[in-house]
Amino acid sequence: MWLNLTSVRGPTLAAVLGYIWPKGDWKGKFLICVSMLALCFAKWLNILVPFALKRAVDALEAQQSTLGASGAAVVMSVGGPLLGAYVAARLGVSLANEARSVAFAGVLQTAARRFSLDLFDALHRGDAAFHLANPTGALSTSFARAVRSAESRLPRPASPPLPRRLLPHSATRPFVCVSSQVRGMQSLLFQPLGAAKRAALAATELTTLSALVLEAPSCLRTANLWSPNQSCCLLSGPPQYNPGTSPRSRQTCRFRGF
Amino acid sequence: MGLSATVLTRRFSSVGRALTAVTLGTFAVYFAWTALLVEWRIQLRARLNALDSAKGAYFVDSLAGQEAIKLYGNEAAEEQRFDGILRSIATTSLRSALVGSMLNAGQARLLSSRLAG
Numbered sequence: 358m359w360l361n362l363t364s365v366r367g368p369t370l371a372a373v374l375g376y377i378w379p380k381g382d383w384k385g386k387f388l389i390c391v392s393m394l395a396l397c398f399a400k401w402l403n404i405l406v407p408f409a410l411k412r413a414v415d416a417l418e419a420q421q422s423t424l425g426a427s428g429a430a431v432v433m434s435v436g437g438p439l440l441g442a443y444v445a446a447r448l449g450v451s452l453a454n455e456a457r458s459v460a461f462a463g464v465l466q467t468a469a470r471r472f473s474l475d476l477f478d479a480l481h482r483g484d485a486a487f488h489l490a491n492p493t494g495a496l497s498t499s500f501a502r503a504v505r506s507a508e509s510r511l512p513r514p515a516s517p518p519l520p521r522r523l524l525p526h527s528a529t530r531p532f533v534c535v536s537s538q539v540r541g542m543q544s545l546l547f548q549p550l551g552a553a554k555r556a557a558l559a560a561t562e563l564t565t566l567s568a569l570v571l572e573a574p575s576c577l578r579t580a581n582l583w584s585p586n587q588s589c590c591l592l593s594g595p596p597q598y599n600p601g602t603s604p605r606s607r608q609t610c611r612f613r614g615f
Numbered sequence: 616m617g618l619s620a621t622v623l624t625r626r627f628s629s630v631g632r633a634l635t636a637v638t639l640g641t642f643a644v645y646f647a648w649t650a651l652l653v654e655w656r657i658q659l660r661a662r663l664n665a666l667d668s669a670k671g672a673y674f675v676d677s678l679a680g681q682e683a684i685k686l687y688g689n690e691a692a693e694e695q696r697f698d699g700i701l702r703s704i705a706t707t708s709l710r711s712a713l714v715g716s717m718l719n720a721g722q723a724r725l726l727s728s729r730l731a732g
Contacts, residue, residue, distance in 0.1 A: 451723035466705035
């Protein structure tokens with residue numbers, strides 16, 4: 358899938374997002390909200406986990422210094438609840454992550470189903486010339502490819518790595534203490550780089566995604582692959598014969614499904 | 616595993632047996648849970664593959680008979696049948712994702728609870 362930066366336009370983006378945030382599909386929207394909430398919850402719990410462990414260890418140590426070397430039972434009676442909190446936090450992280458992925462799997466499946474149904478519909482609305490120009494086997498192959506790439510390109514909630522500077526100072530201390538100066542220098546150096554890289558990646562992903570929807574019709578016009586001169590359009594009535602246009606120009610083709 | 620069990624038993628003689636039992640029990644339950652869910656997921660995967668071939672077959676057949684379909688104006692019915700296949704694919708793969716999540720969550724729960732207990 359090649360990138361064309363000039364092809365990013367408002368309606369295209371809206372068409373892409375229309376699959377993820379469909380109009381009138383309240384269940385899908387609800388699932389997206391649930392998965393976003395689960396994402397935030399998992400992130401929050403994930404920050405809490407090391408502190409829970411720290412508190413439990415501190416309590417155990419305080420207990421040991423006051424009582425001296427005591428039996429396991431005494432230690433467990435004090436540190437038990439705190440240790441339990443640590444374990445519960447760890448468990449909560451994984452549960453929230455699973456909830457996020459399951460909730461979003463439903464959204465992805467619905468989006469993929471709607472996408473392939475739209476493509477199927479568009480193919481059936483193509484006229485005889487279109488079907489003469491495009492053998493069914495080639496259409497089937499590119500249909501499968503289009504749906505697969507749509508599935509892989511749909512945005513999914515990944516928890517972004519939290520920049521350390523966003524956390525309060527008290528939160529960063531236990532981590533920074535581990536390896537003090539080197540880490541600090543490293544993070545100072547690399548964090549802007551990392552943020553820039555992530556932003557660039559997100560922009561690329563978004564561009565690819567919108568290119569995909571523009572590409573979907575031309576992905577289906579596989580005739581271009583072996584006969585560049587015969588560019589007949591998917592839905593715009595009689596086939597247009599444009600010997601001058603390059604096989605990749607999409608100006609003549611409007612895909613009414615989007 | 617046997618090594619760690621031996622070390623646990625020898626090193627902590629008083630609570631060692633309990634620790635060893637807990638460790639071995641955790642491993643056994645973990646193994647059983649993983650085997651069960653992976654087996655379930657394999658079945659779902661096989662069904663998903665069959666549905667995927669059905670989808671491809673239906674797609675090709677439908678487009679090959681495109682002239683007849685257009686002649687009788689049957690596009691809506693074709694789409695409905697295709698949507699039926701797509702719907703069951705979506706349901707099956709959602710169930711597969713659910714089973715995978717259950718596997719992960721169960722493993723995490725098991726390890727966490729044994730860490731506490």
